[in-house]
Amino acid sequence: MSTHDDSAPGLSRRRFLGAASSLAVAAGVIGTGGVAAAESLAKPKAGQALSAVEPFYGLHQGGIVTPQQTHSLFAAFDLEATARADVIALLKRWTIAANRMSHGETAQPLTVPKDAAPLDGGSAEGLRPSRLTVTFGFGPGLFVGSDGKDRYGLASRRPEALVDLPKFNGDQLVAEKCGGDLSIQVCADDPQVAFHALRELLALADGVALIKWMQSGFTSPPAGGGTTRNLMGFKDGTNNPSTRDGKMMDQVVWVGDEGGWMKAGSYVVVRRIRIALEHWDKTELGFQEEVVGRDKASGAPLGKTHESDPLDLEAQDKDGNSVIPDNAHARLSAASENDGAQILRRAYSYNDGVGFYAERWPPWRQGMMLDAGLFFVAYQRDPRSGFIKINKKLATQDIMNQFTTHVGSGIFACPPGASEGSFIGAGLFEGLES
Amino acid sequence: MSTHDDSAPGLSRRRFLGAASSLAVAAGVIGTGGVAAAESLAKPKAGQALSAVEPFYGLHQGGIVTPQQTHSLFAAFDLEATARADVIALLKRWTIAANRMSHGETAQPLTVPKDAAPLDGGSAEGLRPSRLTVTFGFGPGLFVGSDGKDRYGLASRRPEALVDLPKFNGDQLVAEKCGGDLSIQVCADDPQVAFHALRELLALADGVALIKWMQSGFTSPPAGGGTTRNLMGFKDGTNNPSTRDGKMMDQVVWVGDEGGWMKAGSYVVVRRIRIALEHWDKTELGFQEEVVGRDKASGAPLGKTHESDPLDLEAQDKDGNSVIPDNAHARLSAASENDGAQILRRAYSYNDGVGFYAERWPPWRQGMMLDAGLFFVAYQRDPRSGFIKINKKLATQDIMNQFTTHVGSGIFACPPGASEGSFIGAGLFEGLES
Numbered sequence: 001m002s003t004h005d006d007s008a009p010g011l012s013r014r015r016f017l018g019a020a021s022s023l024a025v026a027a028g029v030i031g032t033g034g035v036a037a038a039e040s041l042a043k044p045k046a047g048q049a050l051s052a053v054e055p056f057y058g059l060h061q062g063g064i065v066t067p068q069q070t071h072s073l074f075a076a077f078d079l080e081a082t083a084r085a086d087v088i089a090l091l092k093r094w095t096i097a098a099n100r101m102s103h104g105e106t107a108q109p110l111t112v113p114k115d116a117a118p119l120d121g122g123s124a125e126g127l128r129p130s131r132l133t134v135t136f137g138f139g140p141g142l143f144v145g146s147d148g149k150d151r152y153g154l155a156s157r158r159p160e161a162l163v164d165l166p167k168f169n170g171d172q173l174v175a176e177k178c179g180g181d182l183s184i185q186v187c188a189d190d191p192q193v194a195f196h197a198l199r200e201l202l203a204l205a206d207g208v209a210l211i212k213w214m215q216s217g218f219t220s221p222p223a224g225g226g227t228t229r230n231l232m233g234f235k236d237g238t239n240n241p242s243t244r245d246g247k248m249m250d251q252v253v254w255v256g257d258e259g260g261w262m263k264a265g266s267y268v269v270v271r272r273i274r275i276a277l278e279h280w281d282k283t284e285l286g287f288q289e290e291v292v293g294r295d296k297a298s299g300a301p302l303g304k305t306h307e308s309d310p311l312d313l314e315a316q317d318k319d320g321n322s323v324i325p326d327n328a329h330a331r332l333s334a335a336s337e338n339d340g341a342q343i344l345r346r347a348y349s350y351n352d353g354v355g356f357y358a359e360r361w362p363p364w365r366q367g368m369m370l371d372a373g374l375f376f377v378a379y380q381r382d383p384r385s386g387f388i389k390i391n392k393k394l395a396t397q398d399i400m401n402q403f404t405t406h407v408g409s410g411i412f413a414c415p416p417g418a419s420e421g422s423f424i425g426a427g428l429f430e431g432l433e434s
Numbered sequence: 435m436s437t438h439d440d441s442a443p444g445l446s447r448r449r450f451l452g453a454a455s456s457l458a459v460a461a462g463v464i465g466t467g468g469v470a471a472a473e474s475l476a477k478p479k480a481g482q483a484l485s486a487v488e489p490f491y492g493l494h495q496g497g498i499v500t501p502q503q504t505h506s507l508f509a510a511f512d513l514e515a516t517a518r519a520d521v522i523a524l525l526k527r528w529t530i531a532a533n534r535m536s537h538g539e540t541a542q543p544l545t546v547p548k549d550a551a552p553l554d555g556g557s558a559e560g561l562r563p564s565r566l567t568v569t570f571g572f573g574p575g576l577f578v579g580s581d582g583k584d585r586y587g588l589a590s591r592r593p594e595a596l597v598d599l600p601k602f603n604g605d606q607l608v609a610e611k612c613g614g615d616l617s618i619q620v621c622a623d624d625p626q627v628a629f630h631a632l633r634e635l636l637a638l639a640d641g642v643a644l645i646k647w648m649q650s651g652f653t654s655p656p657a658g659g660g661t662t663r664n665l666m667g668f669k670d671g672t673n674n675p676s677t678r679d680g681k682m683m684d685q686v687v688w689v690g691d692e693g694g695w696m697k698a699g700s701y702v703v704v705r706r707i708r709i710a711l712e713h714w715d716k717t718e719l720g721f722q723e724e725v726v727g728r729d730k731a732s733g734a735p736l737g738k739t740h741e742s743d744p745l746d747l748e749a750q751d752k753d754g755n756s757v758i759p760d761n762a763h764a765r766l767s768a769a770s771e772n773d774g775a776q777i778l779r780r781a782y783s784y785n786d787g788v789g790f791y792a793e794r795w796p797p798w799r800q801g802m803m804l805d806a807g808l809f810f811v812a813y814q815r816d817p818r819s820g821f822i823k824i825n826k827k828l829a830t831q832d833i834m835n836q837f838t839t840h841v842g843s844g845i846f847a848c849p850p851g852a853s854e855g856s857f858i859g860a861g862l863f864e865g866l867e868s
Binding site: 352 | 484485504505507547548549550551552555556557558559560561562610624625626627629633636637644645646647648649650652653654656657658660663664665666667668711712714715716717718719720722723730731783785786787788790801802803804806
């Protein structure tokens with residue numbers, strides 16, 4: 001009557017459905033390769049993109065140079081396990097589940113009788129892989145506990161580059177949106193697929209790690225392609241290094257030989273940046289463009305015509321003032337102003353509804369305002385010469401700070417990708433007994 | 435250099451782009467009809483659905499029997515205006531902007547010089563209409579202020595059906611997620627398009643109405659079509675009345691002659707229902723199915739084979755127990771158990787990250803848990819014989835209450851649709867001076 005008792009491994013999510021045809025069943029048990037075949041049975045409404053699969057196993061983790069999906073969930077976890085073996089076991093469970101779900105399968109094989117809880121909650125049944133990626137990260141707390149102790153015997157393996165972020169000028173961080181011993185970023189072109197994946201990974205952490213915070217986000221590609229716009233209404237990411245340029249990625253994003261077990265991994269810095277949207281929306285267009293350093297409509301640098309035109313940081317107007325103001329965001333974040341420092345941004349807009357505000361000056365207004373902005377996500381080979389270097393300058397000089405506040409923050413070492421049969425972070429534990 | 439100074443009315447959002455070709459420009463000024471033409475210039479990546487337009491003007495408001503979009507934002511507002519004329523002026527601004535945005539245009543024509551704030555923040559530039567609908571509602575507070583006064587001279591026009599919701603058994607409502615004098619539900623197949631629309635409408639309310647709360651939500655249609663699943667992993671909406679059945683909609687959803695100015699409108703009840711997902715996920719499959727009254731995989735009523743099979747509420751097992759338990763959700767919410775009462779559900783799942791919990795019993799655990807669940811949205815001809823009737827029974831008897839908590843609530847009269855040249859709610863104000 002139901003397929004829940006079916007114990008064949010590697011079933012695709014479509015097998016969950018009681019009405020699965022025998023053809024779908026046959027396709028499902030092929031495993032990875034079978035997904036595409038099973039897909040062809042479905043009648044997608046919103047294009048084939050949702051049936052696309054991003055491979056989980058590989059040299060690098062997915063979700064870093066992967067073309068950006070439309071939805072993201074970023075979660076940070078506090079470890080509660082006392083034994084290293086429990087951490088390793090969790091990473092193994094997570095690896096297997098992440099790979100399964102990236103192919104549109106349930107988190108675990110569905111060998112579920114009626115008198116046991118299902119091994120997958122089923123909230124993504126019938127949905128497609130949607131280019132799901134799961135990107136794991138290790139926070140400083142994996143290497144040294146909050147009490148300063150070497151909780152898992154890993155302190156000596158903490159990467160030098162995994163520094164604690166300094167306090168930046170203007171930071172208004174709230175503890176419940178900061179830090180974490182482990183991180184998971186789930187990205188997909190379907191919000192329900194993303195939420196399903198995060199929730200199943202959370203369930204697999206039961207007793208080992210507790211979720212600390214979670215941030216959702218979205219980004220919408222323009223109809224004609226090209227750079228997306230953020231909630232300030234400006235194109236965001238024009239000067240991002242190209243993910244299609246492997247050499248550039250090796251230079252900017254991927255850890256090299258210097259990294260030991262982190263080689264082929266990357267470091268992620270996330271910042272929850274609240275934007276005073278109501279304030280921004282009442283700002284003159286000309287001033288908005290001076291803040292950003294670019295034309296709002298075209299995205300071109302001030303004084304130029306096309307979005308792709310290089311910034312001319314020397315250009316002056318007839319009065320001798322910089323065409324791109326000295327405190328403009330685009331100028332201050334430019335590689336040339338930061339000894340060549342570059343990072344790969346992969347940010348999402350966020351909308352967390354409204355929050356209470358109380359003005360501390362006349363007219364002493366109180367009420368609700370939007371709690372929305374940018375969930376900044378940046379990958380880099382070394383945060384010391386990447387985000388930290390750039391943001392030290394931005395935090396003190398960027399006129400955009402009039403409109404933005406950093407309220408959440410995290411830094412995580414994202415290990416290299418896992419090969420099939422191994423698990424995420426295996427290199428970190430190599431040579432240690434369990 | 436920029437098109438911002440262009441003062442031609444009715445520009446499509448694509449005109450915002452500095453690099454718009456002359457062909458696109460020509461298409462843009464045609465107005466509504468031009469959108470489709472301009473669209474043909476774009477190269478959509480995720481199918482043609484995003485270019486689809488849901489008409490704003492019409493007998494009924496959109497977003498009620500409209501095939502459900504994937505993203506929703508529901509916002510409630512408190513009126514701060516003291517004059518009725520200001521409320522009317524707001525509704526006129528909202529009507530025009532909602533119609534424009536439903537066609538993929540900016541909220542207002544872009545006649546923006548550099549020394550003024552843009553009349554549209556630009557966060558949806560380059561994005562498609564995405565079947566955007568905007569559905570307006572009037573809460574009890576429009577008719578009677580919190581002080582009991584007839585604040586706008588509308589008290590005598592309050593519809594009888596717009597009752598204050600009673601307190602239901604088990605309600606744990608929090609004030610900051612309840613009520614409101616006005617409501618707006620924005621639905622679209624693109625989250626950034628939805629957020630843009632709500633934000634621009636919010637800006638147009640400046641000085642007249644303040645946002646009180648906002649709830650985002652998502653729903654993902656299965657690859658093969660059919661009923662969507664909620665976060666409990668069950669198909670949700672199987673027994674919903676068909677929106678394709680006009681006669682049924684007239685009976686269940688649309689206000690008839692009894693409604694005066696509300697004729698062809700509908701009443702919406704919203705409930706923010708938090709689900710204890712971690713608890714649910716640890717519940718045996720068989721018990722989950724008894725709670726719902728349906729098979730999890732197929733959606734079939736217990737004891738039946740197909741999702742569309744009718745519930746057999748009389749069926750007993752060999753021991754004489756009901757096959758569909760007496761306290762199962764599907765039984766208690768069935769029309770036959772409620773004197774034929776029916777409502778049109780149009781719910782969205784929500785994920786608001788994590789929230790703090792503290793157990794008040796051993797082992798006295800504290801930590802973070804998911805703040806996720808169902809944003810229940812139901813339309814009906816009369817809430818007294820619709821949601822209120824059904825929920826009185828559910829609130830006291832539904833075993834699903836073990837896993838769900840109603841924390842937010844609202845009721846709003848959604849007036850009929852506006853005809854072009856008129857405005858939403860015009861009938862309410864007919865015959866009143868300004």
